[in-house]
């Protein structure tokens with residue numbers, strides 16, 4: 272049994288999340304992964320942007336840095352590059368990472384810097400009351416898309432993969448055992464690792480789109496998020512509307528801090544003056 | 546100008562002098578994004594840092610560069626970024642984060658003309674008020690200026706010293722003329738100029754409170770990864786570093802951000818006086834314009850006019866008291882700037898109508914000449 276209180280900053284409870292929000296489930300899953308990998312609290316740094324999901328650092332007893340909207344990966348790049356010994360985790364939302372922070376997102380992936388990015392995708396801007404996000408599906412309603420969203424959504428896992436990340440996975444807060452494995456695998460990977468985590472927002476998304484209670488939203492995840500291997504075996508008809516989960520991409524490629532260290536070594540033997 | 550230090554004499558441009566000053570101060574992290582006329586700072590450091598145990602990264606934009614600098618500083622490294630007008634605008638939000646979270650770092654702005662893309666290759670001093678109020682919200686700011694390569698070197702070191710002392714971002718504003726003028730400079734021996742490092746916690750982790758009030762009002766932030774686990778945020782926070790909605794705590798936090806600079810203003814503010822003691826006309830100038838002003842003062846004296854130069858090397862906090870004291874002795878100020886009078890209004894505030902404040906302004910990308918200043922001196926004498 273895990274003593275979660277060993278990792279929790281209980282003095283900051285009650286937390287800000289609504290009843291039925293998925294974000295607390297991710298927090299516990301993350302704690303289990305830290306414990307599983309034996310990562311010392313002093314060696315872990317969590318960096319977040321702005322949003323409901325980005326409030327996670329306030330509740331976990333490691334080194335924590337709550338930054339500005341969209342910029343967590345840039346701050347995290349500074350932390351990791353300055354002290355590569357530290358295990359750096361970024362917590363961000365779909366709006367945080369792929370709207371305002373889209374540039375940092377693709378470039379952190381391109382550099383393949385050793386950061387684990389936990390991207391909570393709730394298809395909406397939760398903190399600010401339900402405005403449309405780059406991941407809001409077409410046709411769904413938001414406070415700034417009251418007649419239905421007309422824009423296509425980003426595939427944020429695909430984006431990270433295309434930009435150069437070495438590990439990309441998708442999980443959700445219903446299939447928690449799988450989520451634990453995905454977060455642990457991402458933490459164990461050297462390079463830019465992304466875990467897109469589908470985490471429902473009953474308050475600002477579910478309610479507006481008449482998706483029912485928080486339990487109904489959980490059931491939606493249960494029925495529609497399907498492990499990629501399983502999904503691959505389904506008929507086209509069965510696949511419709513389903514979201515693939517699991518490890519979507521896992522390759523070895525040069526990591527940024529390691530490449531810089533190699534450059535430094537090369538310069539030591541290089542007699543040419545700078 | 547301070548007395549010339551002993552050391553190796555070299556020819557160097559202001560931008561490279563800035564990079565050398567940063568290295569002298571112990572800066573080992575640079576994150577930036579290329580922009581004229583500041584890029585030579587990055588180009589100098591990308592060659593030097595990897596050989597000195599340092600880190601250099603060109604980020605995807607200036608917002609990211611400012612974020613990376615703050616992240617690096619929290620691990621204990623002295624970190625620098627350099628930019629010009631458009632990039633300075635982009636950095637503002639994260640400069641505010643460093644202010645709020647009290648993270649030391651140095652931001653250099655090699656000024657060009659604006660607004661927008663403006664005049665990328667021409668000098669200006671149009672960012673001096675942005676330096677004060679560019680990031681939203683009430684807060685104190687430290688901003689330095691330099692007029693020569695030597696001074697840029699020294700002011701860069703001072704910027705780091707002030708950042709580490711007062712746990713705040715420090716801005717250094719130079720301009721295209723200073724940044725690109727190659728001139729003689731003496732690199733002082735290591736140790737000749739004092740280098741300040743931020744305080745380390747004096748208590749064990751169990752007793753550590755990151756933003757606990759200290760006698761000086763300056764917090765002691767431990768380096769990430771050293772066993773002191775705490776929270777850093779841009780939200781209003783208590784001394785624990787965690788966010789608060791308590792009006793009293795919010796007020797305390799906001800007041801502190803101004804107070805921590807204001808209560809130390811006498812230690813922070815510096816200005817140079819040249820033939821000012823018996824002057825009837827005080828030229829007010831900083832940066833490259835101060836070079837022309839010095840010449841104008843000499844020529845005015847030769848023409849029998851008692852002119853002097855008031856040259857602030859700290860732009861913020863602004864030396865209002867010294868301006869008032871000077872205003873009591875002179876007939877008029879002549880404030881010369883490569884903008885439309887951004888600091889002249891601070892001179893007016895300081896002078897409290899005890900002396901007239903006349904302006905010499907230039908915004909066409911050409912430098913203000915000694916002749917222009919001299920003419921104004923003659924006109925108002």
Ligand SMILES: Cc1ncc(C[n+]2csc(CCOP(=O)(O)OP(=O)(O)O)c2C)c(N)n1
Pocket residue numbers: 321322323324325340363364365366367368391393395396397398399404
């Ligand atoms: C520069 C800036 N612009 C806008 C905001 C307002 N804002 C705060 S959180 C947020 C959206 C958060 O949405 P998301 O990243 O999806 O996170 P969630 O709250 O859904 O977890 C916005 C627009 C801000 N804080 N800063």
Ligand code: SF4
Pocket residue numbers: 287288289291292293294323324393397398471472473474475476
């Ligand atoms: S608004 Fe949505 S995302 Fe934010 S805490 Fe509530 S349920 Fe969670």
